[in-house]
Amino acid sequence: MLRRQQKSRAIAIDGRREAGFIARNPRESVALLVAACAVVWILINALFMQAGPHPAPLFSTRQGAAIVAPPAAMPSGGTVPVALPPSRNDPIAALIAPSKQLMAIQRALSDFGYGQIRPDGLYGPETRDAIMRFERQQKLPVTGQVSDRLVKALATMTGASLN
DSSP: OOOOOOOOOOOOOOHHHHHHHHHHOHHHHHHHHHHHHHHHHHHHHHHHSOOSSOSSOSSOSSTTOOEEOOGGGSOSSOOOOOEEOOOOOOHHHHHHSOOHHHHHHHHHHHHTTSOOOOOOSOOOHHHHHHHHHHHHHTTOOOOOSOOHHHHHHHHHHHTSOOO
């Protein structure tokens, strides 16, 4: 049985050979340099240039955690942080949140027999159909949408304000 002895070889990087790669592939070399610079810049930005926590983190550790005020808002003698109320300037949440006026309209339409509507404050197909039935019977322009005319006509019929 023949045994071979393997000799370990040291890996040496030949500078001339690497310079030849750059000379042979200038586009790829520039692309690699630009990509490396972009990655470094993103890391520097993320690690050192951000003032505070991200406003919408991808991985939240706690749900419903109180937002703590900055040190300037703390009481002068104490070390207890002050909880700030959550922001209410969210236009999307305002669009999809249940509306009290729409709940009153749905309740009135349901009470007067214009449909089996659950008064949840959300505009859906049942609400649209009930509004259209009401508008047809009251000889209003049939739109299926909540309008000032609809609110006034329902308020007159119920005898109460729907706001």
